[in-house]
Amino acid sequence: MKYQSQKVALAYFLVAMGLFGIQVLGGLLAGWIYVSPNTLSTVLPFNIIRMIHTNALIVWLLLGFFGAAYYLVPEESEREIWSVKLAYLQLAILVIGTLGAVGSYLVGIHGGREFLEQPLWVKFGILVAAVIFLVNISLTVLAGRKTAITNVLLTGLWLLALLWIFSFINPDNLSLDKMYWWFIVHLWVEGTWELVMAAILAFLMLKLTGVDREVIEKWLYVIVATALFSGILGTGHHFYWIGLPSYWQWTGSIFSAFEVVPFFGMMSFAFIMVWKGRRNHPNKAALLWALGSATVAFFGAGVWGFLHTFHGVNFYTHGTQITAAHGHLSFYGAYVAMNLAIITYAMPQLRQRAPYNQVMNMISFWLMTGGMAFMTFVLTFAGTIQTHMQRVVGQNYMDVQDQLVLFYLMRFGAGIAVVLGALLFIYSQLVVRRELIAPASSGPVAEDAA
Amino acid sequence: MAEILTKSRARNIFYGGSLFFVVVFIGLTINSHRYVVNVSTAGMPLTPAVALGKHVWERHSCINCHTLHGEGAYFAPELGNVMTRWGVLDDPQTAYEVLDGWMAAQPSGIEGRRQMPHFTITDEEMRGLAEFLRWADQTDTQGWPPTDAG
Numbered sequence: 001m002k003y004q005s006q007k008v009a010l011a012y013f014l015v016a017m018g019l020f021g022i023q024v025l026g027g028l029l030a031g032w033i034y035v036s037p038n039t040l041s042t043v044l045p046f047n048i049i050r051m052i053h054t055n056a057l058i059v060w061l062l063l064g065f066f067g068a069a070y071y072l073v074p075e076e077s078e079r080e081i082w083s084v085k086l087a088y089l090q091l092a093i094l095v096i097g098t099l100g101a102v103g104s105y106l107v108g109i110h111g112g113r114e115f116l117e118q119p120l121w122v123k124f125g126i127l128v129a130a131v132i133f134l135v136n137i138s139l140t141v142l143a144g145r146k147t148a149i150t151n152v153l154l155t156g157l158w159l160l161a162l163l164w165i166f167s168f169i170n171p172d173n174l175s176l177d178k179m180y181w182w183f184i185v186h187l188w189v190e191g192t193w194e195l196v197m198a199a200i201l202a203f204l205m206l207k208l209t210g211v212d213r214e215v216i217e218k219w220l221y222v223i224v225a226t227a228l229f230s231g232i233l234g235t236g237h238h239f240y241w242i243g244l245p246s247y248w249q250w251t252g253s254i255f256s257a258f259e260v261v262p263f264f265g266m267m268s269f270a271f272i273m274v275w276k277g278r279r280n281h282p283n284k285a286a287l288l289w290a291l292g293s294a295t296v297a298f299f300g301a302g303v304w305g306f307l308h309t310f311h312g313v314n315f316y317t318h319g320t321q322i323t324a325a326h327g328h329l330s331f332y333g334a335y336v337a338m339n340l341a342i343i344t345y346a347m348p349q350l351r352q353r354a355p356y357n358q359v360m361n362m363i364s365f366w367l368m369t370g371g372m373a374f375m376t377f378v379l380t381f382a383g384t385i386q387t388h389m390q391r392v393v394g395q396n397y398m399d400v401q402d403q404l405v406l407f408y409l410m411r412f413g414a415g416i417a418v419v420l421g422a423l424l425f426i427y428s429q430l431v432v433r434r435e436l437i438a439p440a441s442s443g444p445v446a447e448d449a450a
Numbered sequence: 451m452a453e454i455l456t457k458s459r460a461r462n463i464f465y466g467g468s469l470f471f472v473v474v475f476i477g478l479t480i481n482s483h484r485y486v487v488n489v490s491t492a493g494m495p496l497t498p499a500v501a502l503g504k505h506v507w508e509r510h511s512c513i514n515c516h517t518l519h520g521e522g523a524y525f526a527p528e529l530g531n532v533m534t535r536w537g538v539l540d541d542p543q544t545a546y547e548v549l550d551g552w553m554a555a556q557p558s559g560i561e562g563r564r565q566m567p568h569f570t571i572t573d574e575e576m577r578g579l580a581e582f583l584r585w586a587d588q589t590d591t592q593g594w595p596p597t598d599a600g
């Protein structure tokens with residue numbers, strides 16, 4: 001840690017990890033209800049649990065991004081954060097908002113647009129926090145060295161905050177509501193968040209491999225260009241069946257097919273940088289998470305997205321367990337794993353406990369990644385059967401679901417592995433302070449390998 | 451891509467190209483907005499009852515179990531075409547009665563079956579909800595869903 005104010009990131013990461021725990025436990029409970037549907041049905045119905053599961057995910061990923069920005073911007077800009085106080089104020093607002101939202105959900109107060117269920121005052125709180133953040137980070141960047149990494153990171157964060165405006169726009173016309181809703185949901189995960197992800201990946205590659213900045217930053221611009229060129233009009237893949245014009249069928253199909261490109265780019269970039277790099281950074285777990293993230297994102301977002309993105313396929317698979325399979329692996333690979341990568345990288349510095357304990361962390365990677373992969377496979381099988389029985393044969397929804405019990409049982413098993421992995425990850429970050437095994441002394445460590 | 455594509459060129463392509471796609475996207479959005487209002491949802495007026503029904507739908511977060519036009523949670527049946535499935539699309543009174551009866555019967559309490567919660571909904575709200583679902587059902591969704599099973 002070169003700058004004192006980077007310490008702010010620690011608080012963000014701690015809250016993020018706490019919500020991560022809540023998210024996966026909520027998910028496990030929801031998965032159990034698929035297996036044993038009467039569980040809690042009158043006390044805490046499925047819809048409330050799912051709300052907590054998805055909202056906790058989104059908020060902790062954003063907190064992770066904020067933390068990542070507070071960690072890496074000082075190093076990139078070569079100066080302290082403009083105001084540490086504001087950074088903590090921002091976090092406090094977000095924590096109060098989150099607790100307020102969860103509390104409201106538990107007593108049955110919530111909105112009804114998927115993922116945007118937060119009460120109005122929480123939405124405003126998020127907006128205020130976002131503005132504080134953007135001012136704080138932008139002033140830091142403007143005063144210091146400007147790099148491609150901070151350019152791309154800030155472009156992503158500004159645009160994602162701008163898109164949040166659409167959370168306040170809810171027309172009475174359902175089709176319009178849906179169209180503007182996707183401006184947030186799609187243009188976040190297949191646009192602005194990709195910019196944030198790519199910037200964090202580039203930062204990690206810079207630190208972990210020691211490859212020349214010029215090379216890394218050129219890659220970065222190319223990757224984010226392909227992300228927005230495909231992703232903006234790729235929004236059309238959600239506009240096929242919600243009452244929008246038919247030209248979205250070919251526009252959405254063609255452009256969203258190219259959304260594989262940035263994910264393939266990030267994966268290739270990560271591996272090529274590691275091969276090219278001479279630096280042998282001791283934080284092997286961070287490298288594992290970074291490479292793992294880029295790879296799983298390619299499969300979850302790229303391949304599993306491609307699978308059902310053409311309108312001829314989507315006509316049959318739209319809103320089935322296929323969608324659920326894709327949603328899970330893409331979020332995990334791209335955003336969960338990249339957050340855990342930057343947390344893994346930053347924590348030893350933030351807590352001054354290098355050299356690193358990596359064994360537990362690496363086990364947690366394989367537990368979580370294995371669990372998520374298995375979950376994706378079984379949900380894909382369930383979705384294939386569902387698509388055929390319900391969308392081709394025309395059998396009643398509930399009758400089809402009754403035939404999928406075995407898959408839901410296996411999904412629950414996969415969920416246990418993921419929860420164990422997540423808890424192990426949190427434990428390895430918070431509790432373990434000493435090395436479990438001696439680090440392999442393989443090659444020189446570059447002197448600035450912070 | 452060594453010499454032809456320099457870092458600053460890559461940056462300019464990124465900013466310039468993105469701006470281009472944003473402009474195209476905004477244009478298509480305006481066109482789509484008009485299409486929704488004038489064509490695809492114009493088959494039935496968006497009455498205060500429909501709007502009320504949408505608020506009821508939202509207040510109870512039905513979307514976190516059901517899909518509506520294929521979006522939402524995948525825990526319970528598609529409701530964008532439920533009025534067609536029930537055969538009451540063109541009959542507001544029966545639509546209301548069937549829906550009211552269905553809601554009153556929840557939760558079923560059947561062991562091993564997914565449960566729908568009990569909701570406290572007034573008569574006026576229930577009529578709105580039925581109107582909202584009829585309104586959603588008559589939207590031109592390009593032929594989706596493939597079967598009445600939703």
Ligand code: HEM
Nearest residue numbers: 189237256259301305306308309318319323327330331334
């Ligand atoms: C990391 C990036 C991505 C994330 C986090 C993500 C996540 C999601 C989620 C959560 C949904 C379900 C939304 C809902 O209705 O509730 C979804 C739907 C969808 N995604 Fe992605 N996605 C990503 C990238 C992609 C890519 C690259 C493609 C295409 C190549 C794609 C294609 C689709 C399609 C076609 C649907 C609609 C499925 C349906 O019709 O039900 N996604 N995505």
Ligand SMILES: [Fe+2]
Nearest residue numbers: 186190235238
């Ligand atoms: Fe999308």
